[in-house]
Amino acid sequence: MEDTSNHVDRPTIMVTNDDGIHAPGLQALVRTLVSTNRYRVWVCAPDSEKSAASHSASVRGTISATPTEISGATAFAISGTPADCTSLGVSKTLFPSVPDLVLSGINMGTNCGLLIVFSGTVAGARQAFIHGVPSVSISYDWVEGRSNINDFTLAAEACLPIISGIFVGIENKTYPKKCFLNVDLPTDVLNHKGFKVTKQGNGTLKASWKQVSSDDKSVSQEPRLFKMEFNGVDVYNDGTDLSFLQEGYITVTPLGALTNADIDCHTFFNQWLPECTSSDLRPCD
Template sequence: MEIDSFDDRPTVMVTNDDGIDAPGLRALVRVLVSSERFHVLVCAPDSEKSAVSHSITWRHAVSAKPVEISGATAFAVSGTPADCTSLGISKALFPSIPDLVISGINMGSNCGYHIVYSGTVAGAREAFFNGVPSLSISYDWVGGKSNVNDYALAAEACLPIITSVLSEIKKKTYPLNCFLNIDVPTNVVNHKGYRLTTQGRSIVKMGWTQVGSDAQGGKMLSTMTMETNPTYSESGGFGTIPDHLLFKREVRGSQVEDGDTDYCALQEGYIAVSPLGALSPAEMDGQAYFKQWLPGVAEYFSSSAL
């Protein structure tokens, strides 16, 4: 009887965007395997794919290479997190569709507008697109405070959620119209419990700074270029242009918020649990504005042309 129960364990597939060798993924897999509650599959990028959002590989083939991870069947894939999930649930790589897809554990939180950039969240969203229950997990890593052991603590803190979700799936009572995004606070040992939240508007404001150029490879502007796209030197005349300029992103501030949002709950020490959907509809005041604005567009265009 115990053997039958063991064989009836649900199947969990793990992916991420930090790459298959990332400590967050490895810690999550170890916790899942050591619990002896699940069959564990891994289908994750073969290198870091952070902040690739929901990009997919379309025109080229991707490779899948077996990787040795104790207690799991694992493949490293030369694609994006969304590619990995899509391949992993397709039955082309594994013989069956997993009961649950978990994407993570990401190094760094995924709250607010950062959810749009996140390859971790995209790994879960791709499963949701295909009707497979999923969740993404991120740990609010802070340099100087966090250490690699915190990933295992984060995985253990989320294990009750994972187990409960699979129980609901088995009972066919789990909703398929959303997926869960989970953010674990930096001080995971002393977290305050789970809090249901909504996606907020927090974001790190980014800018660009020039860090170099290939001036030696520069070339004189042609007459045609000068006529159609003039570029002036600091002395006021036309000069050489480099083959390329080098720019790098830099942090220039942040946008935070108050209220019962994912970011606020995380900063207060809670494990933020946010149900997400595929769409990002405009808020009601935006809908109301454009409802009044759109009928007059053609009339405005006609009158302004006179």
Template sequence: MESIAVAAADRLTIMVTNDDGIDAPGLQAIVRVLVSSNRFNVQVCAPDSYAPSNSSHHSVTWRHPLQARRVYIDGASAFAVSGTPADCASLGLSKVLFPTIADLVVSGINMGSNCGYHIVYSGTVAGAREAFFHGVPSISLSYDWVEGRSNIQDFTLSAEACLPIISAISAEIKRNNYPKSSFLNIDVPTNVSNHKGYKMTKQGRRIIQMGWRQVTSNVQGGKMLSTMTMDVDSPVQTEASASTVSQDYLLFNREVIGAQLDDEDADHSFLKKGYITVTPLGALSPAAADFEAFIKDWLPHAT
């Protein structure tokens, strides 16, 4: 990996957060690559552990204080926080933990892609969106992890593949040219070492369709990735138990039943073709034009 030393006074500050927890290999990889590039001051403010309640989306903590614990990550100033990705982004940009506000926020690298409608569920994207709310340029990064084909080293390869984009954005920030009207969602393909380059895409409509199956145990088997996005063919297992469920309540487990097809010119399609997809996102999801037209004509009669 190319390393270009930049004088400390000229370095931009990048804050890293994520959804998988501060010890996750994706976060460790992107921090390691940013530090070793010698171009940035690196801050880390991330959840203290991976939350088993997947797909936290843009949830924030209101009813109790957050705990922030200083942790050691070589070359970075780091805190582990008992909160969500959005909590971490907000706290890290508030100047109560770090003496300076970061110039750029990177959320990830997530274990599993974040494309299509699954962006709505993503805590990784929420970390970047929260920074966007604070007026700070931001990127969410995800790697399309596939069980049996991917390995931990792929996170480092993904971080190295994304470094040129991060460096280019940093250069635009220095020149005050980088717009703050949106943020970026980047997905890296499974075969990252042979990726086909960078492709600007749009958010698609793909979503994995989930069903429900009644189970007899509250002990659930199988490992879910950190977002809702997973291979449709991956089984979601349930561990049976000798104990029976009380007659007073029922237990149900999610299971994959299929996937809605995506647009051919959207993020997930290009990701599966081997591109690193770069998708601009905004805070709001505008309604479809035909729906707006329908409501405009319908509302006066309905009321």
């Protein structure tokens, strides 16, 4: 249970994720926050894994909130999505007040480039941003065979200066309200090269589909089963979040609720729209 002594003036951090409330990344982050003795910590996270849930929300039916034991924090396991967790957690329905900061993570795996579109971790932070609450999504570039559970604690500790800096900005009323942060930590987090403010790139998962059911044409009316397989990440452009992460930096990427199209698209459409909407425009033959 949460230590309720002498925390009246402490800022409140709410933690969520998409890997589930018992995931090692979330547990390490909460443990690290509690150990600083500087924050009141709430947890509102999915009761099971909701990876790649993106920004889906439970608009029908009800969701449950089950009290869960996490030392030093007040925690609830939620039967909904990461966006549900944040929406409920900042609503003053589950907790007595709006948290000062929402942290989503630490995710087991990177969330750079176009992976942000699929990420439930990023959605947990984005939902807080939509509600006007400062937020950060945090992911660790887990590599099977190289990473271990202790790396999540190292990742959480590496994020403490960012968290502290956010509260300084909030107190000074200088922290920007038009974005939230997406932080990715490199695999060798202990020997990271420092922090780098980056832009979202175009890197995405190399995905393929494999049929896992029989292809017996004699039972053509039976459904065929397919499974998606991932084979690493494509890096389409240098100088953005994923490329700097792979160089060993902790990347800090400001994001809006929606990613704007690049300047070339704006230039094209600024010219195209007046042309295509003019009264004398004829359809192509």
